[in-house]
Amino acid sequence: MSIQNLNTFDPFADASKGSEDDVQDGLVHIRIQQRNGRKTLTTVQGLSSDYDLKKIVRACKKEFACNGTVIEHPEYGEVLQLQGDQRENICQWLTKSGLAKPDQLKVHGF
Amino acid sequence: MTEEDSIFDPTLKKKKKKKKTFDIDAALAEGDTVESAPSAADELFKDDVDDLDLDLKKKKKKKKTFNLDDLDNALPDKEEGEGEGGNQDDVAMDDNFDLELDFSKAKKKKKKKKDLDELMAEADDKQEDKENVERLPDEVDESSVQWMSSDRDYTYEELLNRVFEIMRDKNPDMVAGKKQKFVMKPPQVVRIGTKKTSFANFTEICKTLHRQPKHLLDFLLAELGTSGSVDGNSQLIIKGRFQQKQIENVLRRYIKEYVTCHTCRSPDTILQKDTRLFFLQCETCGSRCSVASIKSGFQAVTSKRAAIRAKTA
Numbered sequence: 001m002s003i004q005n006l007n008t009f010d011p012f013a014d015a016s017k018g019s020e021d022d023v024q025d026g027l028v029h030i031r032i033q034q035r036n037g038r039k040t041l042t043t044v045q046g047l048s049s050d051y052d053l054k055k056i057v058r059a060c061k062k063e064f065a066c067n068g069t070v071i072e073h074p075e076y077g078e079v080l081q082l083q084g085d086q087r088e089n090i091c092q093w094l095t096k097s098g099l100a101k102p103d104q105l106k107v108h109g110f
Numbered sequence: 111m112t113e114e115d116s117i118f119d120p121t122l123k124k125k126k127k128k129k130k131t132f133d134i135d136a137a138l139a140e141g142d143t144v145e146s147a148p149s150a151a152d153e154l155f156k157d158d159v160d161d162l163d164l165d166l167k168k169k170k171k172k173k174k175t176f177n178l179d180d181l182d183n184a185l186p187d188k189e190e191g192e193g194e195g196g197n198q199d200d201v202a203m204d205d206n207f208d209l210e211l212d213f214s215k216a217k218k219k220k221k222k223k224k225d226l227d228e229l230m231a232e233a234d235d236k237q238e239d240k241e242n243v244e245r246l247p248d249e250v251d252e253s254s255v256q257w258m259s260s261d262r263d264y265t266y267e268e269l270l271n272r273v274f275e276i277m278r279d280k281n282p283d284m285v286a287g288k289k290q291k292f293v294m295k296p297p298q299v300v301r302i303g304t305k306k307t308s309f310a311n312f313t314e315i316c317k318t319l320h321r322q323p324k325h326l327l328d329f330l331l332a333e334l335g336t337s338g339s340v341d342g343n344s345q346l347i348i349k350g351r352f353q354q355k356q357i358e359n360v361l362r363r364y365i366k367e368y369v370t371c372h373t374c375r376s377p378d379t380i381l382q383k384d385t386r387l388f389f390l391q392c393e394t395c396g397s398r399c400s401v402a403s404i405k406s407g408f409q410a411v412t413s414k415r416a417a418i419r420a421k422t423a
Contacts, residue, residue, distance in 0.1 A: 033335040034350040035412045045408045076408045108333050108407075110356030 028100045030087050032109035042087055044080035044094075051099060053078045059097075064089045292370070292377045294318050297361060299354040302347065309357060312346035319369050321381060325404075326364060332406035333360045373397040 029045045047053060053070045057080055061068045068082035082090065087107055094100045295318065298310040309330075316323040323340065330348070331338055338348035371379050371392035378393040381401070391398045411418070 029407050031335055031407060033410055033412055041410050041412060043408050043410050071408075071410070073408055079408045079410075081410055108335070110334060110352060110359055 026104055027106050028094065028104050030090055030105060030107045032085055032087055039083075040085045042082045042085060042090060044082070044090055045076050047078070047080065047099065049077055053080060056080065056099070057082075060086075060090065060093065063093060292365075297354060297357045299352060299357050301351065305349065305351070307348045307350060307352045309346035309348060312340065313344040315361070319365065319377075320379075321368065325368070325381065328404045329364050329368070330357075330360060332404050333363070335406070335409060368401055371395060371397060372399050 026048070027046055029043075031043045031045070033041045033043065035041055047056070057068045057070050060066075060080070060082060064082065064084075064086050066083045066086060068080065071079045071081050073079050080090075087109070091102075091105050091107065094105065095102050295311060295315065297312075297315060300308045300310060302308050312326075313323055316326050319326070327338070327340065327346065330346070334348065334350065334352065336348055336350045338346060340346050365377070368381060368388075368390065369379060370377050371390065371394065374392060374395040374397070376392055376394035380391045380393065382389050382391055388401050388403060389398055390401050
């Protein structure tokens with residue numbers, strides 16, 4: 001049995017982790033935006049910056065057969081941007097690859 | 111019965127003292143609850159009547175707690191709402207439950223009692239419940255009594271099944287979880303030209319939801335990732351092509367987050383702004399929980415960059 005009071009505890013441990021995460025409690029927002037005509041854009045905001053987003057976007061582009069890019073945003077950090085409606089695809093792919101849990105994903109849009 | 115009474119005498123005495131008012135109430139209400147206590151009318155001694163009343167009440171209480179559990183189970187998506195509510199919520203929920211079922215049974219009358227006492231008495235009631243159930247086989251339903259005759263310990267499942275059986279017997283109308291539907295008009299969505307969409311009955315829907323048009327507007331625009339405004343004849347013009355089905359989806363999400371109570375799912379709620387945070391106050395169960403603020407998040411550039419540059423420069 002361990003004595004709880006004597007455990008070493010770093011009070012800043014999760015603080016530093018939290019700042020790395022995102023503005024909002026680790027939720028991954030997946031949004032869709034309409035472009036001209038039938039065209040759409042899918043944005044993925046809030047992926048942990050521990051991951052290399054460039055590699056992620058490279059894998060996504062190959063997997064979904066679409067183009068995409070990483071955009072640096074002063075407030076929201078790095079945001080994935082993929083062409084077309086990839087909401088379903090990206091949700092499945094993120095959970096399958098273990099980058100985000102299903103309850104972390106928040107899909108916006110219609 | 112008298113013999114058993116003598117065994118449990120001290121506790122019962124205590125009870126009686128504590129809940130004198132209820133006993134009077136109960137005795138008054140006894141006339142119309144004969145069917146739930148068939149033996150009650152036969153008892154002539156005051157003591158015995160009192161005992162029975164107490165027992166009845168306890169049984170009901172037990173049932174009520176299970177009902178609450180049931181309600182809780184029926185709400186998969188109220189995680190946030192529950193933590194802060196605590197005791198108060200529970201009490202409120204009890205009230206709510208009383209109200210909801212009032213029309214179904216006359217015995218409800220007896221259930222109307224002070225919440226404080228109930229809370230105080232809850233702990234020892236739970237222990238006594240079991241004893242009482244065993245002590246009074248005559249007022250127990252015949253359906254699940256295979257273990258009544260024996261002295262063996264009954265399992266939690268058996269007790270639970272029994273409670274649910276009694277519940278179904280007494281309230282046949284609430285068997286299937288009792289969902290009240292929240293019906294509202296479908297949004298009328300019409301395309302204007304090729305690039306804009308009109309949401310014709312926007313203000314009407316705001317009124318049925320009891321929400322500020324601005325709040326719903328903010329949410330819709332943030333979710334759809336576009337811009338738009340309310341025009342002269344109170345219809346909403348959104349930039350982009352949207353179908354009625356898509357708008358319905360977004361509206362459904364809005365209702366789930368900002369209209370229905372996270373604890374009891376009642377649509378009878380008020381949205382208040384308190385120190386920069388929105389709180390959802392339920393009028394039915396009295397729970398109050400914070401809701402997420404509307405954030406549009408990252409917006410990609412979809413228009414012509416040259417046009418933006420021309421505008422800003």
